[in-house]
Amino acid sequence: MMKSAVRQQRYRLKQEYFDPFPLRLVTKTSPVKCMTNEQWLQLLESWKSPKKMEMCQKNKDNRGNVKYHHTTGSRAYMVHVENLDDKYNDEEPTALDLFKVCHYSKKKKCYTPAVLEAITWMENKLSTTKEGEEPKSVAHVVADVLAENTKKNQFLQNVGFQNAQLRSSEDTELEAEKRANAELREHVADLKRSQFEMASKLDLLLSQSRPS
Incomplete structure (x- = not known):
């Protein structure tokens, strides 16, 4: 817990006092009371190293590729899910319930446009069933939408639906094979x-070319 708290503090310091500025304008004195100037300078040196800057850029690029950003913070999905019992009155939450609660920003009090679009798509799929077609399970529908919009999305496995996405992926591959x-x-x-x-x-031409 202490290590995690230290990492979080350094992350916030980097965001506030290092990232927004050119290197020449970054303060050389500690901006917080809990850190000496010498400790601050050591931290700056680690942030300025080419290896560290390359790694930070890769992490930034990877975050930019994530379409559905979860809002569980540093807490693991399963820990977050285990604390939701009261919210659903001891009923088992569906995959869609978990998708909603894990992607809702309490700070901004809303979903991101991408998440909201996915939820709408999931709800539409659940409410419309073609004649003669059996209704799909909620987990299956969530898996379908995630599979169509992201690559190797692990959300369902992370919240305890280990087989749903696999079945959905297999079904998608089977449908693609049938179409092909x-x-x-x-x-x-x-x-x-x-x-x-x-x-x-050709027969007609040959018949016409034969002498009568």
Whole structure:
């Protein structure tokens, strides 16, 4: 816990006193009472190292690639989920419930546009079932939406739905394979029709060229 608190403090210091400024304008004296000037300078040196700056840039790029940012902070998903019992009156929350609660910003009191769009999509899929089609499970629908919008999303596994995304991925691959096979059969049928038409035309030409 102490290590985590120290890392968090350094992260906040870096965000406030280092990242926004060119190196020449970064303060050389400690901006906080709990750190001496010498400790601050040592911290600056570690932040300025090429290896550290490269790693920070990679982390920034990776964060930029995340479409659905969770709002559980440093707390693990499962720990966050275990503390939700009272919220659902001892009922088991669905995958959609967990997606909502893990991506809602209490600070901003809203979802990000991307998260809100995903929730709307999930709810629409759940409310519309084609005739003769069995309703999909909530976990399956959530898995479908996440699979279509992100690569290797681990959300369902992280909150305890280990097999849902795998089943969804397998179903998606099966559907894609069925479509590919159907397209192939249609292409082969077109080729056969073309060959038949060409053979008919050739027979007609040959019959017309033969002496009567």
